[in-house]
Amino acid sequence: MKRFWRDARHVIAANPVTLAAFVLFVLLVGLAIFGPALAPFDPIASDVPNALRPPSAKHWFGTDQLGRDVFSRVIVATRIDLTIAVSAVALSFAAGSAIGAAIGYLGGLVDRVVGQLVDVLMAFPLFVMAMALVAALGNTVANIIYATALINLPFYIRIARAEVNQRREAGYVLAARLSGNGPWRIVLGVLLPNVMPTLVVQMSLNMGWAILNAAGLSFIGLGVRPPTPEWGIMVAEGASYITGGRWWPALFPGAALVLAVFCFNLLGDGLRDLVDPRRRT
Amino acid sequence: MSGGRWLGYAARRLAMAVPILLGVVLFTFVLMRLLPGDPAVFFASSPNPSQAELLALRAKLGLDRSLPEQLAIYVRDLARGELGQSLTTGQPVARDLLARLPASIELTVVAFLLAMAVALPLGVAAATRPNSWLDHLARVVITAGVSVPTFVTGIVLIYLFYYLLGWAPDPTGRIDVFIGQPPRVTGLLLIDSLLNRNPERFLAALKQLALPAATMALFAIAPIARMTRASMLGVLSSDFVRTARALGLPRRQVLLTYAFRNALIPVVTTLGMVLSYMLGANVLVEKVFAWPGIGSYALDAIVVSDYAPVQGFVLAVSALFVFLNLAVDLIYGLIDPRIGFER
Amino acid sequence: MSAAGPLLALSGLSLDFVTRGGRVRALDRVGFEIAQGEMLGVVGESGSGKSVTAYAVMDLLEPAARIGGGRLDFRGLDLLGADRARLAALRGQAISMIFQNPRAALNPIRPVGRQLVDVLRAHRPMNRAAAESEAERLLAMVRIPDPARRMMAYPFELSGGLCQRAMIALALACQPALLIADEPTTGLDVTTQAAIMDLLRDLARARGMATLFITHDLALAGDYCDRIAVMHAGQVVECAPTARLLAEPRHPYTRGLLAATPRSGSRIGEIAAVGGALPDLTREDLPPCRYAERCERRRPECDAAPPPLAERAPGHAVACWRAA
Numbered sequence: 020m021k022r023f024w025r026d027a028r029h030v031i032a033a034n035p036v037t038l039a040a041f042v043l044f045v046l047l048v049g050l051a052i053f054g055p056a057l058a059p060f061d062p063i064a065s066d067v068p069n070a071l072r073p074p075s076a077k078h079w080f081g082t083d084q085l086g087r088d089v090f091s092r093v094i095v096a097t098r099i100d101l102t103i104a105v106s107a108v109a110l111s112f113a114a115g116s117a118i119g120a121a122i123g124y125l126g127g128l129v130d131r132v133v134g135q136l137v138d139v140l141m142a143f144p145l146f147v148m149a150m151a152l153v154a155a156l157g158n159t160v161a162n163i164i165y166a167t168a169l170i171n172l173p174f175y176i177r178i179a180r181a182e183v184n185q186r187r188e189a190g191y192v193l194a195a196r197l198s199g200n201g202p203w204r205i206v207l208g209v210l211l212p213n214v215m216p217t218l219v220v221q222m223s224l225n226m227g228w229a230i231l232n233a234a235g236l237s238f239i240g241l242g243v244r245p246p247t248p249e250w251g252i253m254v255a256e257g258a259s260y261i262t263g264g265r266w267w268p269a270l271f272p273g274a275a276l277v278l279a280v281f282c283f284n285l286l287g288d289g290l291r292d293l294v295d296p297r298r299r300t
Numbered sequence: 301m302s303g304g305r306w307l308g309y310a311a312r313r314l315a316m317a318v319p320i321l322l323g324v325v326l327f328t329f330v331l332m333r334l335l336p337g338d339p340a341v342f343f344a345s346s347p348n349p350s351q352a353e354l355l356a357l358r359a360k361l362g363l364d365r366s367l368p369e370q371l372a373i374y375v376r377d378l379a380r381g382e383l384g385q386s387l388t389t390g391q392p393v394a395r396d397l398l399a400r401l402p403a404s405i406e407l408t409v410v411a412f413l414l415a416m417a418v419a420l421p422l423g424v425a426a427a428t429r430p431n432s433w434l435d436h437l438a439r440v441v442i443t444a445g446v447s448v449p450t451f452v453t454g455i456v457l458i459y460l461f462y463y464l465l466g467w468a469p470d471p472t473g474r475i476d477v478f479i480g481q482p483p484r485v486t487g488l489l490l491i492d493s494l495l496n497r498n499p500e501r502f503l504a505a506l507k508q509l510a511l512p513a514a515t516m517a518l519f520a521i522a523p524i525a526r527m528t529r530a531s532m533l534g535v536l537s538s539d540f541v542r543t544a545r546a547l548g549l550p551r552r553q554v555l556l557t558y559a560f561r562n563a564l565i566p567v568v569t570t571l572g573m574v575l576s577y578m579l580g581a582n583v584l585v586e587k588v589f590a591w592p593g594i595g596s597y598a599l600d601a602i603v604v605s606d607y608a609p610v611q612g613f614v615l616a617v618s619a620l621f622v623f624l625n626l627a628v629d630l631i632y633g634l635i636d637p638r639i640g641f642e643r
Numbered sequence: 644m645s646a647a648g649p650l651l652a653l654s655g656l657s658l659d660f661v662t663r664g665g666r667v668r669a670l671d672r673v674g675f676e677i678a679q680g681e682m683l684g685v686v687g688e689s690g691s692g693k694s695v696t697a698y699a700v701m702d703l704l705e706p707a708a709r710i711g712g713g714r715l716d717f718r719g720l721d722l723l724g725a726d727r728a729r730l731a732a733l734r735g736q737a738i739s740m741i742f743q744n745p746r747a748a749l750n751p752i753r754p755v756g757r758q759l760v761d762v763l764r765a766h767r768p769m770n771r772a773a774a775e776s777e778a779e780r781l782l783a784m785v786r787i788p789d790p791a792r793r794m795m796a797y798p799f800e801l802s803g804g805l806c807q808r809a810m811i812a813l814a815l816a817c818q819p820a821l822l823i824a825d826e827p828t829t830g831l832d833v834t835t836q837a838a839i840m841d842l843l844r845d846l847a848r849a850r851g852m853a854t855l856f857i858t859h860d861l862a863l864a865g866d867y868c869d870r871i872a873v874m875h876a877g878q879v880v881e882c883a884p885t886a887r888l889l890a891e892p893r894h895p896y897t898r899g900l901l902a903a904t905p906r907s908g909s910r911i912g913e914i915a916a917v918g919g920a921l922p923d924l925t926r927e928d929l930p931p932c933r934y935a936e937r938c939e940r941r942r943p944e945c946d947a948a949p950p951p952l953a954e955r956a957p958g959h960a961v962a963c964w965r966a967a
């Protein structure tokens with residue numbers, strides 16, 4: 020643990036970008052928790068006479084087509100966007116690593132078949148698959164989460180499987196086996212904790228992707244419904260006004276999206292350096 | 301590699317595509333069973349089908365039979381190209397898809413070529429001149445590419461090039477309505493207008509295509525450039541490049557014929573991935589630019605719970621995906637003589 | 644040595660690598676000469692700087708390399724001072740090089756015949772057909788059976804021995820005056836090894852080509868070379884005609900190597916350990932004689948100043964304060 024902190028200091032010192040990403044991350048989490056309290060205006064209260072006003076001292080990010088304060092909406096939306104992404108990633112992480120570790124440990128035919136299947140799935144146009152799933156399951160936020168989780172699943176299965184495969188014959192696994200532990204205890208109690216660092220890195224790199232996917236789905240009108248403030252929908256609604264030069268209703272939530280994804284990607288890179296310094300590029 | 305060996309490899313690859321296609325069919329079949337509601341209703345020809353029509357449809361779709369039988373009927377219908385009826389357009393889904401497919405293909409292919417034209421040289425330059433400004437530019441582009449959603453890119457481009465600069469035409473559709481479409485031959489406007497010897501239309505179509513294609517290309521540049529850079533760096537430090545230098549081959553030949561062609565091998569695999577992601581991104585780009593392709597067709601249908609087109613869309617994308625992957629594998633086999641030897 | 648002077652002369656060559664882990668002092672005042680048509684063996688354990696020396700001659704050093712001083716003269720041309728284009732023109736034409744692990748040294752996705760054609764046409768005005776028939780002749784010259792068919796073969800379709808023969812054909816395509824062979828037989832089985840060495844010697848003799856033969860294996864060098872230079876940790880410690888070096892080694896490291904080398908004919912594997920290990924070349928406090936810390940005859944004077952590579956008998960140079 021002490022070494023971890025020393026390495027962490029080293030990585031952050033060598034790479035101030037990671038530090039910046041970490042600060043941004045804290046900010047995002049803060050907004051997700053306290054957003055509704057911090058927002059200066061009610062994010063869904065419309066004020067049609069003041070619709071589509073450009074950014075001003077009162078409305079920092081301007082107002083949208085219903086006169087709602089874009090700044091407040093962007094802030095309040097942080098919670099739902101992060102919630103969707105975090106829940107989806109947590110779900111696929113839990114299910115994917117368990118499945119991957121189990122088949123990686125058992126090996127044999129199941130392992131090979133699932134491995135092939137995962138390879139094909141990963142190459143599949145996953146966004147289309149998520150679209151179809153949400154369309155079939157019903158257009159709700161919960162289904163957006165399930166669909167996003169499902170399309171992330173192959174990545175975790177693949178990584179957990181590969182990592183466990185590598186360690187299957189390691190000394191500590193053999194020791195655990197000799198002292199009479201069953202396969203489940205070995206997978207959950209011995210192997211998973213050892214492959215956890217790699218999985219956590221993947222999780223962080225995956226967060227950005229999950230946010231993009233969820234926002235993409237709501238951009239095309241799936242999942243979150245108006246008037247709920249959510250970055251993807253806000254971009255979609257604002258897009259109609261861009262050709263008239265009114266950029267603020269679409270570009271501020273767009274920028275928030277970019278910032279969030281950027282933050283998780285950088286954080287993931289930093290974590291990877293921490294866990295596996297050799298793979299640094 | 302000799303022709304015979306390559307053909308053997310191609311045949312094996314083709315055979316491998318079959319189970320994937322079957323899997324896709326199974327997936328859409330399961331999706332159909334998951335759908336809330338009665339499949340007969342959304343295969344009907346009108347929003348309010350008569351009871352008789354529903355019964356007839358149920359019998360035709362085999363909804364009264366066992367699941368395996370239903371699957372068999374489903375596969376049979378697919379094989380005949382029967383994808384049901386769209387409630388929104390009132391047309392058979394297969395016909396709608398065929399009409400709109402060229403728009404999607406034109407967009408994707410042009411974007412893909414554009415992305416390669418930028419990403420390959422960028423990746424090579426970044427690898428041959430580490431830490432130069434080109435290398436840094438490549439890094440920025442790569443990081444931005446994975447962080448900026450396509451629909452945001454599209455909107456920014458519209459704001460810049462349509463509203464501020466006025467270079468791009470109104471970002472809706474494939475060609476200015478006042479200029480009109482060329483007579484349809486392939487459905488690809490760029491090609492049809494050329495066949496029609498109509499430079500004005502060609503230019504109009506090209507202008508209209510520029511922004512959506514650039515949007516999609518920007519998204520595809522990142523993974524291609526990243527892979528090219530990494531792969532080129534690996535190859536440049538390999539033994540055979542050192543040999544080529546030691547033998548006094550000209551720098552150009554060392555870089556292009558010796559290093560680049562070898563570096564392309566893993567890049568080709570990435571290209572397959574990228575194309576597949578582009579099929580998904582298509583939906584978003586088509587929505588931003590009101591592009592009349594299969595993606596926006598599916599979206600229009602999803603919004604009004606018109607399921608047959610959605611299912612048709614998923615099948616079409618999957619078929620494209622399988623076909624593209626096959627093509628990538630075959631190209632791979634042409635570049636790398638060792639393929640078809642292993643195992 | 645011919646009256647016109649040596650073909651290649653190195654003197655006082657020092658070279659560092661600047662790395663994250665510090666400065667690697669890879670070469671320290673390296674010097675030796677090769678005459679026209681001569682085969683010189685450069686022998687030393689792994690990490691002693693043999694390859695780096697060869698790369699310096701070929702101008703194939705990595706960007707991290709910094710030449711600290713010294714001279715490289717090839718036929719009177721100052722290689723370190725010459726511009727890069729001039730050096731590029733020499734490579735493959737006047738000086739050529741072959742490597743260990745021949746399969747990796749060849750372009751994996753280009754038929755060997757094409758690679759030969761590339762080299763020929765890079766240096767000579769030749770049309771494709773002429774280059775192809777010349778390439779086939781070269782494959783026959785290196786005793787590759789059925790050369791017409793092998794023209795089309797990819798490296799992965801050839802055995803390691805055949806790959807090394809193809810590599811030799813590539814290197815000799817333009818009749819260089821000097822061939823640098825960097826452990827050309829490592830990784831090949833013993834019979835193939837002997838066949839490749841015989842081929843190299845025969846071709847060199849037939850063309851009057853000089854060969855710089857780099858190896859771990861003192862016995863192998865003893866079988867084929869006219870003279871041998873022994874390197875240790877980036878320094879040349881001894882250089883003498885082969886028979887002399889084997890019969891009367893003066894440097895303790897050479898003696899150690901010889902003692903650890905099974906007699907010719909019963910060669911098995913690599914050089915057995917000489918006591919101790921190479922010093923870490925990133926160290927700030929490297930002793931002036933880099934063998935000092937392994938040496939049983941170390942004296943205070945060994946730590947005072949670097950021993951010069953001085954001629955102790957005609958043609959026999961030793962870098963040791965204690966080699967009288």
Ligand SMILES: Nc1ncnc2c1ncn2[C@@H]1O[C@H](COP(=O)(O)OP(=O)(O)OP(=O)(O)O)[C@@H](O)[C@H]1O
Binds near residue numbers: 689692695705707924
């Ligand atoms: N690119 C480099 N960066 C840093 N150090 C290097 C580099 N290349 C070589 N060296 C160092 O230079 C020294 C000499 O290496 P060299 O490859 O010449 O040894 P060698 O005698 O050829 O050994 P081998 O028998 O293993 O081929 C070694 O200590 C090596 O670590």
Ligand SMILES: [Mg+2]
Binds near residue numbers: 693694
């Ligand atoms: Mg070496």
